[in-house]
Amino acid sequence: MIEALKKEIAQMNDQLVAWRRDFHRHPEVAFQEERTSSVVRKHLEGLGISVKTVAKTGLRGELEGKGSGKTVALRADMDALLMKEEGEKEYLSENPKATHACGHDGHMAILMGVAKLLSERKDQFNGKVVFLFQPSEERLPGGAPKMIEDGALEGVDAIFGLHLWQPLPTNKVGVVAGASMAQPDEFVITVKGKGGHGSMPHQTIDPIYIASQIVVNMQSIVSRNMDPLKSAVVSFGTINGGTIHNVIPSEVRLSGTVRSFERSVHELAKKRVLEIARGTAKTLGATVDVDYDVGYPALINDAEMVTLVKDVALKTLGKESLADFAPIMGGEDFAYYLQKIPGAFLFLGAGDGMEFPHHHPGFDIDERSLPSGTLLMTSVALEYLQKTRGH
Numbered sequence: 001m002i003e004a005l006k007k008e009i010a011q012m013n014d015q016l017v018a019w020r021r022d023f024h025r026h027p028e029v030a031f032q033e034e035r036t037s038s039v040v041r042k043h044l045e046g047l048g049i050s051v052k053t054v055a056k057t058g059l060r061g062e063l064e065g066k067g068s069g070k071t072v073a074l075r076a077d078m079d080a081l082l083m084k085e086e087g088e089k090e091y092l093s094e095n096p097k098a099t100h101a102c103g104h105d106g107h108m109a110i111l112m113g114v115a116k117l118l119s120e121r122k123d124q125f126n127g128k129v130v131f132l133f134q135p136s137e138e139r140l141p142g143g144a145p146k147m148i149e150d151g152a153l154e155g156v157d158a159i160f161g162l163h164l165w166q167p168l169p170t171n172k173v174g175v176v177a178g179a180s181m182a183q184p185d186e187f188v189i190t191v192k193g194k195g196g197h198g199s200m201p202h203q204t205i206d207p208i209y210i211a212s213q214i215v216v217n218m219q220s221i222v223s224r225n226m227d228p229l230k231s232a233v234v235s236f237g238t239i240n241g242g243t244i245h246n247v248i249p250s251e252v253r254l255s256g257t258v259r260s261f262e263r264s265v266h267e268l269a270k271k272r273v274l275e276i277a278r279g280t281a282k283t284l285g286a287t288v289d290v291d292y293d294v295g296y297p298a299l300i301n302d303a304e305m306v307t308l309v310k311d312v313a314l315k316t317l318g319k320e321s322l323a324d325f326a327p328i329m330g331g332e333d334f335a336y337y338l339q340k341i342p343g344a345f346l347f348l349g350a351g352d353g354m355e356f357p358h359h360h361p362g363f364d365i366d367e368r369s370l371p372s373g374t375l376l377m378t379s380v381a382l383e384y385l386q387k388t389r390g391h
Helices: 002-025 034-046 104-119 144-149 207-218 220-225 263-283 303-317 335-340 369-387
Strands: 050-054 058-064 067-077 126-134 158-165 178-181 183-192 232-240 251-260 287-293 299-301 343-349
Touching: 002 034, 002 104, 002 303, 002 369, 034 050, 034 058, 034 104, 034 126, 058 104, 058 144, 067 104, 067 369, 104 126, 104 158, 104 369, 126 144, 126 369, 144 335, 158 303, 158 335, 158 369, 183 207, 183 263, 207 220, 207 232, 207 251, 207 263, 220 232, 220 263, 232 263, 251 263, 263 287, 299 303, 299 335, 299 343, 303 343, 303 369, 335 343, 343 369
Parallel strands: 067 126, 067 158, 158 343
Antiparallel strands: 050 058, 058 126, 178 299, 183 251, 183 287, 232 251
Protein backbone atom coordinates (compact mmCIF):
# COMPACT_ATOMS: atom_id res chain seq x y z
CA MET A 1 0.00 0.00 0.00
CA ILE A 2 2.71 2.50 1.01
CA GLU A 3 4.87 1.84 -2.03
CA ALA A 4 1.87 2.20 -4.32
CA LEU A 5 1.03 5.53 -2.68
CA LYS A 6 4.59 6.76 -3.03
CA LYS A 7 4.63 5.90 -6.71
CA GLU A 8 1.35 7.66 -7.41
CA ILE A 9 2.33 10.73 -5.36
CA ALA A 10 5.62 10.99 -7.26
CA GLN A 11 3.56 11.19 -10.44
CA MET A 12 1.37 13.86 -8.77
CA ASN A 13 4.28 16.06 -7.70
CA ASP A 14 3.98 18.59 -10.52
CA GLN A 15 0.24 18.90 -9.86
CA LEU A 16 0.80 19.49 -6.13
CA VAL A 17 3.27 22.26 -6.93
CA ALA A 18 0.92 23.77 -9.51
CA TRP A 19 -1.99 23.83 -7.05
CA ARG A 20 0.16 25.40 -4.37
CA ARG A 21 1.57 28.08 -6.67
CA ASP A 22 -1.87 28.91 -8.04
CA PHE A 23 -3.13 29.54 -4.52
CA HIS A 24 0.01 31.52 -3.79
CA ARG A 25 -0.56 33.80 -6.76
CA HIS A 26 -4.16 34.43 -5.73
CA PRO A 27 -4.21 34.86 -1.93
CA GLU A 28 -7.43 35.80 -0.16
CA VAL A 29 -7.80 36.89 3.46
CA ALA A 30 -10.24 35.85 6.19
CA PHE A 31 -13.77 35.00 5.00
CA GLN A 32 -12.97 36.39 1.54
CA GLU A 33 -11.64 33.11 0.13
CA GLU A 34 -14.17 33.05 -2.72
CA ARG A 35 -11.85 32.08 -5.58
CA THR A 36 -9.91 29.71 -3.37
CA SER A 37 -13.09 27.96 -2.27
CA SER A 38 -14.31 27.69 -5.86
CA VAL A 39 -11.09 26.00 -7.00
CA VAL A 40 -11.22 23.49 -4.15
CA ARG A 41 -14.93 22.75 -4.63
CA LYS A 42 -14.46 22.05 -8.33
CA HIS A 43 -11.64 19.63 -7.53
CA LEU A 44 -13.54 17.76 -4.80
CA GLU A 45 -16.74 17.47 -6.80
CA GLY A 46 -14.74 16.24 -9.77
CA LEU A 47 -13.59 13.36 -7.56
CA GLY A 48 -17.18 12.44 -6.69
CA ILE A 49 -16.92 13.87 -3.18
CA SER A 50 -20.10 15.48 -1.84
CA VAL A 51 -19.42 19.07 -0.82
CA LYS A 52 -21.32 21.64 1.21
CA THR A 53 -20.50 25.21 2.16
CA VAL A 54 -19.76 25.95 5.83
CA ALA A 55 -18.50 29.07 7.60
CA LYS A 56 -19.32 31.36 4.66
CA THR A 57 -16.35 30.43 2.43
CA GLY A 58 -15.38 27.10 3.98
CA LEU A 59 -16.05 23.64 2.58
CA ARG A 60 -16.93 20.25 4.03
CA GLY A 61 -16.34 17.37 1.66
CA GLU A 62 -17.44 13.85 2.56
CA LEU A 63 -16.13 10.64 1.05
CA GLU A 64 -17.76 7.31 1.88
CA GLY A 65 -15.79 4.09 1.94
CA LYS A 66 -17.04 0.63 1.05
CA GLY A 67 -18.78 -0.04 4.36
CA SER A 68 -19.74 1.33 7.76
CA GLY A 69 -17.08 2.45 10.19
CA LYS A 70 -15.61 5.48 11.91
CA THR A 71 -15.36 8.95 10.38
CA VAL A 72 -12.06 10.83 10.28
CA ALA A 73 -11.66 14.50 9.36
CA LEU A 74 -8.63 16.15 7.77
CA ARG A 75 -8.37 19.95 7.84
CA ALA A 76 -6.54 22.57 5.77
CA ASP A 77 -6.73 26.32 6.37
CA MET A 78 -7.26 28.61 3.37
CA ASP A 79 -6.67 32.25 4.34
CA ALA A 80 -3.69 34.45 3.54
CA LEU A 81 -2.18 37.28 5.57
CA LEU A 82 -2.94 40.95 5.03
CA MET A 83 0.51 42.07 3.87
CA LYS A 84 2.40 42.77 0.66
CA GLU A 85 4.72 40.02 -0.47
CA GLU A 86 8.41 40.71 -1.08
CA GLY A 87 10.78 38.83 -3.36
CA GLU A 88 11.20 37.83 -6.97
CA LYS A 89 9.74 34.32 -7.12
CA GLU A 90 7.93 33.50 -10.35
CA TYR A 91 4.71 32.76 -8.44
CA LEU A 92 4.67 36.05 -6.51
CA SER A 93 1.30 37.15 -5.14
CA GLU A 94 -0.80 39.08 -7.64
CA ASN A 95 -2.75 40.65 -4.76
CA PRO A 96 -0.73 43.64 -3.47
CA LYS A 97 -2.57 43.51 -0.13
CA ALA A 98 -2.22 39.82 0.71
CA THR A 99 0.20 36.91 0.65
CA HIS A 100 0.39 33.30 1.77
CA ALA A 101 3.15 33.87 4.29
CA CYS A 102 2.35 30.93 6.54
CA GLY A 103 2.03 27.88 4.28
CA HIS A 104 -1.74 27.62 3.94
CA ASP A 105 -1.36 27.40 0.16
CA GLY A 106 0.68 24.24 0.70
CA HIS A 107 -1.83 22.87 3.21
CA MET A 108 -4.61 23.12 0.62
CA ALA A 109 -2.52 21.52 -2.11
CA ILE A 110 -1.68 18.63 0.20
CA LEU A 111 -5.31 18.02 1.19
CA MET A 112 -6.42 18.19 -2.44
CA GLY A 113 -3.85 15.53 -3.19
CA VAL A 114 -5.07 13.44 -0.25
CA ALA A 115 -8.65 13.74 -1.51
CA LYS A 116 -7.60 12.42 -4.93
CA LEU A 117 -5.74 9.45 -3.49
CA LEU A 118 -8.48 8.46 -1.06
CA SER A 119 -11.26 8.87 -3.62
CA GLU A 120 -9.40 6.37 -5.78
CA ARG A 121 -9.20 3.97 -2.82
CA LYS A 122 -12.69 4.30 -1.38
CA ASP A 123 -13.25 0.57 -1.94
CA GLN A 124 -10.27 -0.17 0.30
CA PHE A 125 -11.53 1.28 3.59
CA ASN A 126 -14.61 1.26 5.78
CA GLY A 127 -16.04 4.46 7.21
CA LYS A 128 -15.86 8.02 5.94
CA VAL A 129 -13.30 10.74 5.38
CA VAL A 130 -14.31 14.38 5.83
CA PHE A 131 -12.22 17.07 4.15
CA LEU A 132 -12.41 20.45 5.89
CA PHE A 133 -11.16 23.52 4.06
CA GLN A 134 -11.38 26.27 6.64
CA PRO A 135 -11.39 30.06 6.27
CA SER A 136 -9.89 32.61 8.65
CA GLU A 137 -7.34 30.77 10.73
CA GLU A 138 -5.17 33.88 10.97
CA ARG A 139 -7.69 36.31 12.42
CA LEU A 140 -9.48 36.21 15.77
CA PRO A 141 -11.96 34.74 16.57
CA GLY A 142 -10.92 32.27 13.87
CA GLY A 143 -12.93 30.25 11.39
CA ALA A 144 -13.02 26.99 13.36
CA PRO A 145 -15.88 28.01 15.73
CA LYS A 146 -18.07 28.91 12.74
CA MET A 147 -17.10 25.66 10.99
CA ILE A 148 -18.20 23.73 14.08
CA GLU A 149 -21.40 25.76 14.37
CA ASP A 150 -22.25 24.94 10.74
CA GLY A 151 -21.81 21.21 11.28
CA ALA A 152 -18.26 20.57 10.11
CA LEU A 153 -17.70 17.97 12.84
CA GLU A 154 -21.09 16.29 12.53
CA GLY A 155 -20.55 12.54 12.87
CA VAL A 156 -16.75 12.93 13.00
CA ASP A 157 -14.87 10.70 15.46
CA ALA A 158 -11.33 12.09 15.13
CA ILE A 159 -9.53 14.91 13.34
CA PHE A 160 -6.01 15.57 12.09
CA GLY A 161 -4.33 18.72 10.82
CA LEU A 162 -0.92 19.43 9.31
CA HIS A 163 1.16 22.62 9.33
CA LEU A 164 4.18 23.10 7.08
CA TRP A 165 6.91 24.45 9.32
CA GLN A 166 9.90 26.54 8.26
CA PRO A 167 11.91 26.05 11.49
CA LEU A 168 12.07 22.28 10.86
CA PRO A 169 14.28 20.61 8.24
CA THR A 170 12.28 19.52 5.22
CA ASN A 171 10.21 16.37 5.79
CA LYS A 172 10.94 16.10 9.50
CA VAL A 173 7.76 15.54 11.54
CA GLY A 174 7.13 17.32 14.83
CA VAL A 175 4.22 16.34 17.07
CA VAL A 176 3.73 16.22 20.83
CA ALA A 177 1.01 14.83 23.07
CA GLY A 178 -0.85 17.21 25.36
CA ALA A 179 -0.27 20.95 25.17
CA SER A 180 1.28 21.64 21.76
CA MET A 181 0.45 25.27 20.98
CA ALA A 182 -0.31 28.22 23.21
CA GLN A 183 -3.32 30.43 23.75
CA PRO A 184 -2.51 33.67 21.86
CA ASP A 185 -4.22 36.62 23.56
CA GLU A 186 -3.97 40.15 22.13
CA PHE A 187 -4.12 43.51 23.87
CA VAL A 188 -4.15 47.18 22.93
CA ILE A 189 -3.30 49.86 25.51
CA THR A 190 -4.06 53.50 24.81
CA VAL A 191 -2.25 55.88 27.17
CA LYS A 192 -3.96 59.27 27.47
CA GLY A 193 -1.91 62.12 28.88
CA LYS A 194 -1.53 65.81 28.22
CA GLY A 195 0.50 67.04 25.27
CA GLY A 196 2.72 70.07 25.03
CA HIS A 197 6.03 71.48 23.84
CA GLY A 198 9.08 69.28 24.26
CA SER A 199 10.94 72.17 25.90
CA MET A 200 8.37 72.38 28.71
CA PRO A 201 7.74 68.79 29.82
CA HIS A 202 6.63 69.95 33.28
CA GLN A 203 3.46 71.29 31.70
CA THR A 204 2.58 67.92 30.20
CA ILE A 205 1.63 64.42 31.25
CA ASP A 206 3.97 62.62 28.89
CA PRO A 207 2.32 59.48 27.45
CA ILE A 208 5.55 58.37 25.74
CA TYR A 209 7.35 58.19 29.06
CA ILE A 210 4.38 56.49 30.70
CA ALA A 211 4.06 53.98 27.85
CA SER A 212 7.74 53.12 28.20
CA GLN A 213 7.24 52.47 31.92
CA ILE A 214 4.30 50.19 31.14
CA VAL A 215 6.50 48.18 28.75
CA VAL A 216 9.24 47.86 31.35
CA ASN A 217 6.88 47.04 34.22
CA MET A 218 5.14 44.31 32.26
CA GLN A 219 8.41 42.41 31.99
CA SER A 220 7.83 41.51 35.64
CA ILE A 221 4.76 39.43 34.77
CA VAL A 222 6.78 36.45 33.58
CA SER A 223 9.92 37.02 35.64
CA ARG A 224 8.23 37.74 38.99
CA ASN A 225 4.56 36.69 38.88
CA MET A 226 4.72 33.33 37.10
CA ASP A 227 5.77 29.96 38.46
CA PRO A 228 9.17 29.49 36.75
CA LEU A 229 8.19 25.93 35.84
CA LYS A 230 5.23 27.16 33.78
CA SER A 231 5.55 28.83 30.39
CA ALA A 232 4.30 32.27 29.40
CA VAL A 233 5.27 35.08 27.04
CA VAL A 234 4.36 38.77 27.18
CA SER A 235 5.55 40.72 24.16
CA PHE A 236 4.88 44.16 22.69
CA GLY A 237 4.65 44.43 18.93
CA THR A 238 3.80 48.11 18.33
CA ILE A 239 4.16 51.48 19.98
CA ASN A 240 2.77 54.53 18.19
CA GLY A 241 2.54 58.14 19.26
CA GLY A 242 3.64 61.61 18.26
CA THR A 243 4.26 63.30 14.94
CA ILE A 244 7.30 65.54 15.41
CA HIS A 245 10.49 65.62 17.47
CA ASN A 246 9.73 68.60 19.70
CA VAL A 247 6.07 68.01 20.60
CA ILE A 248 4.97 65.70 23.39
CA PRO A 249 1.77 64.02 22.18
CA SER A 250 -1.37 63.59 24.20
CA GLU A 251 -1.80 59.91 23.38
CA VAL A 252 0.29 56.78 22.73
CA ARG A 253 -0.99 53.39 21.60
CA LEU A 254 0.69 50.08 22.44
CA SER A 255 -0.21 46.59 21.33
CA GLY A 256 1.08 43.18 22.23
CA THR A 257 0.41 39.54 22.91
CA VAL A 258 0.25 37.13 25.83
CA ARG A 259 0.98 33.43 25.20
CA SER A 260 0.27 30.62 27.66
CA PHE A 261 -0.63 26.93 27.84
CA GLU A 262 -2.57 26.71 31.10
CA ARG A 263 -5.79 28.48 32.04
CA SER A 264 -4.45 29.57 35.44
CA VAL A 265 -1.41 31.14 33.76
CA HIS A 266 -3.62 32.85 31.19
CA GLU A 267 -5.89 34.31 33.87
CA LEU A 268 -2.96 35.59 35.96
CA ALA A 269 -1.24 37.15 32.97
CA LYS A 270 -4.43 38.89 31.84
CA LYS A 271 -5.02 40.20 35.37
CA ARG A 272 -1.50 41.59 35.63
CA VAL A 273 -1.61 43.24 32.18
CA LEU A 274 -4.70 45.17 33.24
CA GLU A 275 -3.35 46.00 36.71
CA ILE A 276 0.06 47.18 35.53
CA ALA A 277 -1.29 49.28 32.67
CA ARG A 278 -3.86 50.98 34.86
CA GLY A 279 -1.65 51.27 37.93
CA THR A 280 1.35 52.69 36.09
CA ALA A 281 -0.76 55.25 34.29
CA LYS A 282 -2.55 56.32 37.46
CA THR A 283 0.71 56.70 39.39
CA LEU A 284 2.06 59.02 36.69
CA GLY A 285 -1.12 61.04 36.25
CA ALA A 286 -2.49 59.56 33.04
CA THR A 287 -5.44 57.35 32.13
CA VAL A 288 -5.53 54.24 29.96
CA ASP A 289 -7.98 52.27 27.89
CA VAL A 290 -7.12 48.57 27.71
CA ASP A 291 -8.72 46.28 25.13
CA TYR A 292 -7.85 42.66 25.90
CA ASP A 293 -8.95 40.00 23.41
CA VAL A 294 -8.82 36.40 24.57
CA GLY A 295 -7.32 34.26 21.83
CA TYR A 296 -7.78 30.69 20.68
CA PRO A 297 -7.55 28.10 23.47
CA ALA A 298 -4.34 26.18 23.93
CA LEU A 299 -4.06 23.32 21.46
CA ILE A 300 -4.14 19.97 23.27
CA ASN A 301 -3.26 16.90 21.23
CA ASP A 302 -4.74 13.52 22.13
CA ALA A 303 -1.97 11.13 23.21
CA GLU A 304 -3.38 8.11 21.35
CA MET A 305 -3.75 10.09 18.13
CA VAL A 306 -0.19 11.40 18.46
CA THR A 307 1.07 7.83 18.77
CA LEU A 308 -0.80 6.95 15.59
CA VAL A 309 0.79 9.89 13.74
CA LYS A 310 4.28 8.95 14.91
CA ASP A 311 3.80 5.33 13.88
CA VAL A 312 2.60 6.40 10.43
CA ALA A 313 5.50 8.85 10.02
CA LEU A 314 8.02 6.11 10.76
CA LYS A 315 6.34 3.74 8.29
CA THR A 316 5.98 6.25 5.47
CA LEU A 317 8.81 8.76 5.80
CA GLY A 318 11.42 6.59 7.48
CA LYS A 319 12.96 5.90 10.88
CA GLU A 320 14.73 9.28 10.95
CA SER A 321 11.60 11.29 10.17
CA LEU A 322 10.60 12.22 13.72
CA ALA A 323 12.11 15.45 14.99
CA ASP A 324 12.95 16.31 18.57
CA PHE A 325 10.01 18.67 18.97
CA ALA A 326 8.73 20.76 21.86
CA PRO A 327 5.51 22.77 22.30
CA ILE A 328 5.53 26.18 20.64
CA MET A 329 4.09 29.52 21.68
CA GLY A 330 2.25 30.05 18.42
CA GLY A 331 -1.54 29.76 18.42
CA GLU A 332 -3.94 27.80 16.19
CA ASP A 333 -7.73 27.68 16.06
CA PHE A 334 -7.49 23.94 15.31
CA ALA A 335 -7.61 23.87 19.12
CA TYR A 336 -11.39 24.33 18.96
CA TYR A 337 -11.80 21.05 17.08
CA LEU A 338 -9.69 19.24 19.67
CA GLN A 339 -11.96 20.52 22.42
CA LYS A 340 -14.79 18.58 20.75
CA ILE A 341 -13.17 15.35 19.52
CA PRO A 342 -9.79 13.61 19.82
CA GLY A 343 -7.14 14.31 17.24
CA ALA A 344 -3.66 15.61 16.58
CA PHE A 345 -2.06 18.62 14.94
CA LEU A 346 1.36 17.95 13.50
CA PHE A 347 4.17 19.94 11.93
CA LEU A 348 5.99 18.92 8.77
CA GLY A 349 9.34 20.52 8.07
CA ALA A 350 9.57 22.71 4.96
CA GLY A 351 12.56 24.81 5.90
CA ASP A 352 15.55 23.62 3.85
CA GLY A 353 16.98 26.64 2.05
CA MET A 354 14.20 28.90 3.31
CA GLU A 355 15.59 32.10 4.80
CA PHE A 356 12.50 33.85 6.11
CA PRO A 357 10.22 32.75 8.97
CA HIS A 358 6.45 32.46 9.01
CA HIS A 359 4.56 35.76 8.63
CA HIS A 360 7.54 37.45 7.00
CA PRO A 361 6.76 39.10 3.62
CA GLY A 362 9.54 37.03 2.04
CA PHE A 363 8.35 33.69 3.46
CA ASP A 364 8.36 30.59 1.27
CA ILE A 365 8.34 26.81 1.69
CA ASP A 366 10.48 24.01 0.37
CA GLU A 367 8.00 22.40 -2.03
CA ARG A 368 9.63 18.99 -1.54
CA SER A 369 7.44 18.84 1.57
CA LEU A 370 4.25 18.66 -0.51
CA PRO A 371 4.47 15.00 -1.59
CA SER A 372 5.60 13.99 1.90
CA GLY A 373 2.65 15.80 3.46
CA THR A 374 0.29 14.15 1.01
CA LEU A 375 1.68 10.70 1.79
CA LEU A 376 1.61 11.32 5.53
CA MET A 377 -1.98 12.61 5.74
CA THR A 378 -3.35 9.96 3.37
CA SER A 379 -1.69 7.28 5.46
CA VAL A 380 -2.88 8.80 8.75
CA ALA A 381 -6.50 8.68 7.54
CA LEU A 382 -6.19 5.09 6.32
CA GLU A 383 -4.40 3.97 9.47
CA TYR A 384 -7.05 5.52 11.70
CA LEU A 385 -9.91 3.88 9.80
CA GLN A 386 -8.11 0.53 9.83
CA LYS A 387 -7.33 0.66 13.56
CA THR A 388 -10.89 1.62 14.51
CA ARG A 389 -12.55 -0.90 12.20
CA GLY A 390 -15.22 -2.78 14.10
CA HIS A 391 -14.85 -0.64 17.26
